[in-house]
Amino acid sequence: MRQIAIVGSGPAGYYTAEAALKAWGDDVHVDIIDCLPVPYGLIRSGVAPDHQSIKGVSRRYEATSLAENVRFVGNVLVGRDVSVSELRGLYDAVILATGAPNDRKLGLPGEDLANVFGSASFVGWYNGHPNFADLDPALSHDTAVVIGNGNVALDVARILAKARAEFDGSDIVSHALDALHASRINRIVILGRRGPHQIAMTPKELGELGHLERAAPRVDPADLPPEAEDGALEPGQRKSVGHLRAFAALADAERAARPITVEFDFFASPKAIIGTGRVEAIEVERTRLEDNRAVGTGETYTIPAGLVIACIGYQTSPIPEVPFDERGGRFANDEGRIGPGLYCVGWARRGPTGTIGTNRPDGFGVIEKVAEDITEGAGKPGATGLDAIVRERGISVVEFHDWKKIEEAEVANAREGAPREKFVMVEAMIAAAGKG
Known part of the structure; x- marks a missing residue:
């Protein structure tokens, strides 16, 4: 039997496990x-x-997860609780599917000021990730600036703009919901270095922005290219730009009826974050397009702001003993191969690109490479060897049936209208699972 370890239980990890089952059936664990x-x-x-x-x-x-030859092994940090070399000794193949959980740095003066966050931390805060549960962003200023022109920037702006009732049916954690309800932000500026034809926002997400209870989107008509040029865009992009045109045409009376403005500031490149101890403003340079690239014009202006969230991309966490591509922010690999018996998949392989579904062909692709390299199992101990190590080190492993206890408790703790109330502390998760 082949013994496979997949490090990471996100989409890339699960699609890779699914591919392994399809490739080898009962002849794999x-x-x-x-x-x-x-x-x-x-x-x-x-x-x-x-x-x-x-x-x-x-x-x-x-x-x-419910397949007999698949096991979820939670609460085990590879690189700390068990090393990669130990895993390589236990399994025929070790596949890193750790994603890209860290924010890319802006590389700007002032980005270390208080109340300047990357999207990984801010999204993690309102989603209840244990690493960011105590982020405590100050929402007391009237203006927030969101840097980026992709769907994550749009998500952050929408979450900041929504009324409390609009979160019914969502699983936003209560500490974030309470903070957002008390927020004094009434202007959200989305900065994009290029123009409307270059946005990476998809039409469905842009369309949502036009239907918020208390927020009106604003686009400067002068930023929009001639409408005849939209015909050269692919259909989805054309639909997205159509939403921007609708935002630009929104009647003044409709805008005035909503207390919050979500403002698209195109051809705008952040140059510095200004403040003493905490962010107070952001300096921006006006840009123009040259060969589809944003080039600074030298014209600068300042936006007073008390909160800045950078949504400019992510990078993988390095793991000891694994070669790392610092420039690419991912593991150094050759189409998923890192070294003998060691692979990577998903964002850990290619960087943070694509959708959730993109990870499915990626998972099947890496299993094809494993199958080429490992024609049969080498009799390695796999799960039994890992169990011995974590037992010796006193680690409380959470398996899938333990997770179902955590899930049951989260559902039971949900506020009215919510699907669950997530635990935001690892200790609370462990306790709910009934583990020591």
């Missing part, structure tokens, strides 16, 4: 190892809490 006691990675802590339909993909992952 898969351990899915995660540093948290709870599975599903980005689905749990990255997808916007008001996008519950997207989170439904976890039911597919649950079906994989």
Whole structure:
């Protein structure tokens, strides 16, 4: 029997486990190892809490977890609790599916000021990720600036703009919901270095912005290219730009009826974050397009702001003993191969690109490479060897049936209208699982 360890229980990890089952059936055992006691990675802590339909993909992952030859091994941090070299000694293949949980740095003066956050930490805060539960962003200033022109920036702006009742049915955690309800922010500025034709925002998400209870989107008509040029765009992009045109045409009376403005500031590149101890403003340079690239014009202006959230991308966490591509922010690999018996998949392989579904062909692709390299099992101990190590080191492993106890408690603790109330502390998760 082949022994496979997958490190990371997000979409890439589960699609890879599914591929292993399809490739070898009963002739494989898969351990899915995660540093948290709870599975599903980005689905749990990255997808916007008001996008519950997207989170439904976890039911597919649950079906994989319930296979007899697949095991979820939660609350085990690879690189601390067990080393990569130890795993390579226990398993025929070790596949790193750790995603890209860290924010890319802006590289700007002042980015270390208080109340300046990356999207991984801010999204983790309102999604209840244990690493960011105590983030405590100050929402007392009237203006927030969101840097980026992708869906994550749009998610952050929407969450900041929503009324409390609009979170009904979502699994936003209560501490974030209470803070957002008390927020004094009434202007949210979304900065994009390029123009409307270059945004990475998808039409569905942009369309949501036009239907918020208390917030009106604003686009400067002067930023929009001639409408005739939209014909050269691919259909989805054309639809997105159509939403921007509708925002630009919004009647003044309709805007005036909503107390919050979500303002798209195109051709705007942040140059510095200004403040003493805490952010007070952001300096921005006006840009123009040259060969589809944003080039600074030298014209600068300042936006007073008390909160800045950078949504400019992510990078993988390095793991001891694993070669790392610092420039790419991912593990150094050759189409998923890192070294003998060591692989990577998903964002850990290619960087933070694509959708959740993109990880499925990626998972099947890496298993094809494993099958080429490992024609049969080498009689390695796999799960029994890992169990011996964690037992010796006193680690409370959370398996899938333990996670179901955590899930049951979260559902029982839910406020009215919410699907669950997530535990935001690892200790509380362990206790709910009934582990020591």
